[in-house]
Amino acid sequence: MPEPFKLYNTLTRKVEDFEPQQPGHVGLYVCGMTVYDHCHVGHARAMVVFDTFVRYLRHRSWDVTFVRNFTDVDDKIIARANQCGEPSADLAQRYIDAFGHDMTALGLLTPDQQPRVTESMDAILEMISALVADGHAYAADGSVWFSVKTFDEYGKLSGRKVDELRSADEGVPGKADPADFAVWKASKPGEPSWPSPWGPGRPGWHIECSAMAKATLGATIDIHGGGLDLVFPHHENEIAQSECGNHAPYVRYWMHNGLLNVASGQKMGKSLGNVVNIEDAVKVFPAEAIRLYYLQNHYRSPLPWDDxxxxxxxxxxxxxxxxxxxxxxxxxxxxxxxxxxxxxxxxxxxxxxxxxxxxxxxxxxxxxxxxxxxxxxxxxxxxxxxxxxxxxxxxxxxxxxxxxxxxxxxxxxxxxxxxxxxxxxxxxxxxxxSAEFQAEVKRKRLGVLGVTVQEIEALLEQRTQARADKDWARADAIREALEAKNIVVMDSPEGVDWRIRV
RNA sequence: GGCGGCAUAGCCAAGUGGUAAGGCAGAGGUUUGCAAAACCUCCAUUCACCAGUUCGAAUCUGGUUGCCGCCUCCA
Structure with missing residues (x-):
């Protein structure tokens, strides 16, 4: 029997008893990556937090369906692809592959499903059609906009008031209200596009999660996770689209992880240029050290990052x-x-x-x-x-x-x-x-320290000889030499061992 | 400016009404040929500040200050 647990719900701002829709089952949808660059230690916090959450729930006998998406069609991907002179699909695939390597290196579970926008186009178009049919969205010049004022509950997750909202694409022709947002964008020349009843185009940023969540977990999902910075506009807009399109509550529990803060107190972000990629971090630290770094703080707290x-x-x-x-x-x-x-x-x-x-x-x-x-x-x-x-x-x-x-x-x-x-x-x-752990530490840290195992063992042999000769001065000199290289020598009745000072 | 959140020792951090977990750093000790690791002892009468509620508050309420996130792409 699965054990009950409590979860903070961003929607109600309270810790609540988790009540599943189906006894014993948890449907979890986590916002994954927009694949236009490498996964960095900020992203990885979300990945590790939800990985651990899933492991724990499964250990407690919950039947968890874990879905994490890839957003592989997006303005940023297109922009980056144009910069690189690479087809955007290739660029996205390259970063999806890199992400997979990073997750493996971090030792994370593979989600049960990893839907992609490019493979979910039918579900997306179906949801947009439903929204248009019900008057929640309208087409204009080949794009389709969600009409925010048709959804009374808009703002319930983020506390925004519709009248105060300004919009990303202010002044775009066809948009009726400043708060409205695109669910379908008419394609410009040179951009990837898919056919639709409104003309060739591509999905807006938020619709893909609404559609993929529904396609994988149903109209109402138990838990939706992601970084705190996604609350607005992304998750707010998902709620609007899904609840208007499905005529059902979208998410029962919203679970948001806190962000990483760099020393200056600012968050880590690509736009701030203060990122450390996972690819680099796992080369020099064991995956579990990275995992522990995240788990030492409560998942909702900001987490300080420094060297x-x-x-x-x-x-x-x-x-x-x-x-x-x-x-x-x-x-x-x-x-x-x-x-x-x-x-x-x-x-x-x-x-x-x-x-x-x-x-x-x-x-x-x-x-x-x-x-x-x-x-x-x-x-x-x-x-x-x-x-x-x-x-x-x-x-x-x-x-x-x-x-x-x-x-x-x-x-x-x-x-x-x-x-x-x-x-x-x-x-x-x-x-x-323990042996594997020590070996991993040595493998990853020695390179950073610029010392080789051969070098260390040669010195240790000399020291063992010196000790046998009771030449303590020489033995200690060698210890100090190793110490200077951050190598700690440990004598014990079983013999000599060494560790890296971490 | 609007919305939300946070403020606990030198640092990180748990703790949402009953008298401050844990980790790192630091001091002393045990152990050791010397070390390292480990263990023991010490290290916040006090939880940003000011009022209030209560027998009792870090925990609840109101206010003040400071910081952060979002409002534009972001995990």
Whole structure:
């Protein structure tokens, strides 16, 4: 049985109990990319937030249909294509492919459906026809305009008043009211176009989402997501088109993620020229560090971005991985499969024998699931849920410091590992093995630091020899040399290991 | 100018009526040949400011100030 949860609804500006149309099912439509450029870390916040949302809901037994579109016909695409001297369809396809690579590199789920404007033309024309037939839209000079004043509820999402609206295409011939917006644009020479009852043209910016949402999820969808900057005009206009065209409520819950802020306090945006592409970010940071960076804040809050953002997130991620490694080292491998009554009884017994650290660790491990769910079910509060993860990490590390933990902590560690398993399944963090994670960190960070593994290992060998000779001065000199390159040398009874200072 | 949102320690941040989670940074300690990691202790009598409601407010109400987003393409 799916578990109930609460969600902030931009339409009502309240946190509400989520009530699906069909029991157990969530239809989710997320505004994807207009494919005229690469996906940057600002876009990726929306992608990661909704990916995590879907993972979590599925983990909680919801049957989720996840739709994310591509807008592959648009003024900006045409403009960019003309600039490059490339057919706009080719340019769009190029960026769709790049987006796919970026999402794969980020480790995101593929949506159940990824409709495109160019493949949804029938649905778009059908919706425009319905609007024209009902008098909600009118044709003029080969274009079709939505008549905002025919929809009394216009402005209900964004709080706009129709009379105060000015328009993007002020003074365009044929447009009857300043607030009206295009649902179909007559094509100009050299632009891609499709035949329509009003002449050759292409869809306006907003109609494609209305039509694709209906085609994939039906007239009324459960949750519609996207960035906060899409509230007006995009989502407001979608509501107007869909509700007038379908005679049904369009969206039950509007879910908007906050934007990234650069250090100056401004948002990140292509027009501001302060963007970092995902393609570049994933070359130098593990995907999960990027994911954690987004999830450390509540999805609706603005999220500060600066040069240190990802390396801070990587430090946090490393702490979680290392705690899990500590749990594994306590003979705790085997994780969730062995949470039998026998293991629980053994854990109870061991915790009493080992004392406070063990008792606390067991308690934190056992309470983790309920706390995690409570945080996530309350408007998807990943920041609070991660707070619980760090408490778990501390409790595990504390137990691991106990001198008897390594031999006897297994039953407790297994319960802790079940909690880490939950983190991986429900939030997509800690999905790799510790070895894989360390390897990825080294692979991606060494290049940035300008150091090679060979170089490091050669120095470590010399240092091992120096230590064997008890030549501490020499050993320390080598340590310092490595330290200067941000390589941390770690001696342990098992031998020498090294990590990158993140 | 209009609409919406935000303001919690050096920094990031959770917390929507019951007495301030968590992370980073910092100080001291345990451990170590020396380190690193980890752990322990310390680090906001206080939540932008001013009134008010209440037994009780970071949390509710009104006002003030500051910041941000949207109003033009934007996740």
């Amino acid at each position: 240190t953002a990802l390396s801070k997130a990587l430090s946090m991620l490393a702490r979680i991985y290392e705690a899990r490694e500590a749990a594994e080292a306590m003979n705790g491998a085997g994780a969730a499969e062995d949470l039998s009554a026998a293991n629980k009884a053994a854990a109870d017994k061991v915790s009493k024998e080992l004392g406070a650290a063990a008792i606390e660790c067991l308690q934190v491990a056992r309470e983790f699931e309920a706390r995690f769910y409570t945080a996530m079910d309350n408007d998807f509060n990943t920041a609070q849920a991660l707070g619980h993860v760090f408490e778990l990490a501390r409790a595990v590390n504390r137990l691991a410091n106990h001198k008897k933990a390594k031999k006897r902590g297994g039953p407790i560690a297994r319960e802790a590992l079940a909690a880490f398993e939950l983190l991986a399944t429900a939030m997509g963090l800690c999905t790799a093995s």
